[in-house]
Amino acid sequence: MARPFESNRSGISQLYSVRIDGSQFRQLTQEDDANVQPSWTADGSQILYSSFRDGYYQLYVMTADGTSLRPVIGQEGDEAGGESGYT
Secondary structure, eight states: OEEEEEEOTTSSOEEEEEETTSOSOEEOOOOSSOEEEEEEOTTSSEEEEEEEETTEEEEEEEETTSOSOEESSOSTTOTTOOOOOOO
């Protein structure tokens, strides 16, 4: 299983994954804003992380290959959230 991590090697913090043995290095995000603090969801099927989009940090999830990106909660100020899909 690959491990997600953040790096600012591109000048802005982005998310990457790599296996413990150093193989399967992959960049998961390529945004104009920072993506930080990646962590596996409890079932290991998604990566939870924080992204500085729209001028504020918000939680997102994506599949392990960097696809199916979606916010965990609704829009800024939406304290009730919404359907997150977070497992």
